[in-house]
Amino acid sequence: MSGLPVLAGQVVVRRFTPADVADFAAYRSDPEVARYQGWDTPVPDAERLVSEFAAAEEGEPGWFQYAVEAGGELVGDVGVCLADNRMQAEVGFTIARAHQRRGYATEAVRCVLDRVFAAGVRRVSAECDARNTASAHLLERLGFSPEGLRRRHTWLKGEWTDDLLFGLLAEDWTSGASGPAIFACRPNLLVADVVASLGFYADELGFDVGWRWSDRQARFLHDGEPHEPGTALVARDRVQLMLTQVPGPHTTRLHLDVHTAAQVDRLFREWRERGVDIAEPPVVRPWGMYEMRLHDPDGNVLRVSSPPAS
Numbered sequence: 480m481s482g483l484p485v486l487a488g489q490v491v492v493r494r495f496t497p498a499d500v501a502d503f504a505a506y507r508s509d510p511e512v513a514r515y516q517g518w519d520t521p522v523p524d525a526e527r528l529v530s531e532f533a534a535a536e537e538g539e540p541g542w543f544q545y546a547v548e549a550g551g552e553l554v555g556d557v558g559v560c561l562a563d564n565r566m567q568a569e570v571g572f573t574i575a576r577a578h579q580r581r582g583y584a585t586e587a588v589r590c591v592l593d594r595v596f597a598a599g600v601r602r603v604s605a606e607c608d609a610r611n612t613a614s615a616h617l618l619e620r621l622g623f624s625p626e627g628l629r630r631r632h633t634w635l636k637g638e639w640t641d642d643l644l645f646g647l648l649a650e651d652w653t654s655g656a657s658g659p660a661i662f663a664c665r666p667n668l669l670v671a672d673v674v675a676s677l678g679f680y681a682d683e684l685g686f687d688v689g690w691r692w693s694d695r696q697a698r699f700l701h702d703g704e705p706h707e708p709g710t711a712l713v714a715r716d717r718v719q720l721m722l723t724q725v726p727g728p729h730t731t732r733l734h735l736d737v738h739t740a741a742q743v744d745r746l747f748r749e750w751r752e753r754g755v756d757i758a759e760p761p762v763v764r765p766w767g768m769y770e771m772r773l774h775d776p777d778g779n780v781l782r783v784s785s786p787p788a789s
């Protein structure tokens with residue numbers, strides 16, 4: 480998956496920047512745009528919101544807000560909330576009134592869904608006020624299935640309102656279905672001791688623990704529950720690894736691709752400061768790549784490399 484910005488038809492989908500505050504505050508403060516949304520008008524604290532959007536990481540659990548630009552102007556936003564398990568997400572969207580009914584939301588949300596499903600998400604949920612026909616039509620046009628009506632579920636602007644529920648599964652995503660069949664790879668790394676490996680990947684290398692599956696209890700474990708043998712998913716940036724406990728020895732080689740030599744150096748410093756034993760610090764290898772090597776507790780080799788600095 481390539482980085483942002485992305486050109487999607489008439490719109491550009493990109494990260495927010497501090498320069499977006501005025502446009503963002505203007506359309507989010509429009510009572511028509513906010514009519515079926517949970518926020519007040521004028522939108523309070525647009526500056527803080529935009530700086531939070533600008534600092535957030537795409538692909539990390541929690542909300543990530545994409546800015547939607549057309550003709551060089553910020554025209555709206557699309558938000559994705561990725562669940563801690565990284566397999567489910569929720570989507571929301573807003574387009575400024577002056578820019579509605581031009582297909583911008585359809586293009587921007589489709590582009591965001593492409594990214595979300597390409598990252599391994601299995602299901603995206605959405606909901607809207609039952610009177611919000613523009614939103615419901617958009618979701619149906621994109622292939623979401625209606626999944627029900629929650630009556631008098633939300634207290635919104637002084638009244639109890641009904642919510643329509645929608646869901647879209649990765650296998651039903653038409654944009655994805657017409658593209659390449661294999662869209663991601665999640666290596667299943669065999670390790671002799673999942674607990675020791677989680678210590679290495681999560682505590683030392685800074686991967687997040689997506690979930691853990693307990694063999695004995697045959698269920699997912701929540702944060703705080705003791706680690707047990709089984710399988711765990713760890714993720715950092717755009718890479719996900721499954722760790723599965725199988726008696727060793729294991730000597731897989733993993734190649735972690737990094738964009739620039741400066742980022743390899745940054746990882747090297749970060750990991751060295753955390754006390755990680757780096758078997759071979761970064762050097763330019765005979766084949767031209769700038770690479771450092773680490774060994775996990777099993778002896779699996781991580782080769783972390785980028786093109787050399789120019």
Ligand SMILES: CC(C)(COP(=O)(O)OP(=O)(O)OC[C@H]1O[C@@H](n2cnc3c(N)ncnc32)[C@H](O)[C@@H]1OP(=O)(O)O)[C@@H](O)C(=O)NCCC(=O)NCCS
Pocket residue numbers: 511512513515516571572573574575578579580581582583584585586606607608611612613614616617620
């Ligand atoms: C819901 C929302 C994001 C849709 O944005 P949008 O950019 O107008 O969406 P699109 O332009 O892609 O599609 C809207 C309609 O315009 C039509 N359209 C698309 N391109 C068009 C064009 N060039 N000319 C005329 N109509 C066009 C679409 O067919 C669609 O029609 P339909 O609603 O009858 O099916 C927008 O109405 C909005 O921001 N609402 C306020 C915030 C909100 O409620 N968000 C959702 C919360 S759940």
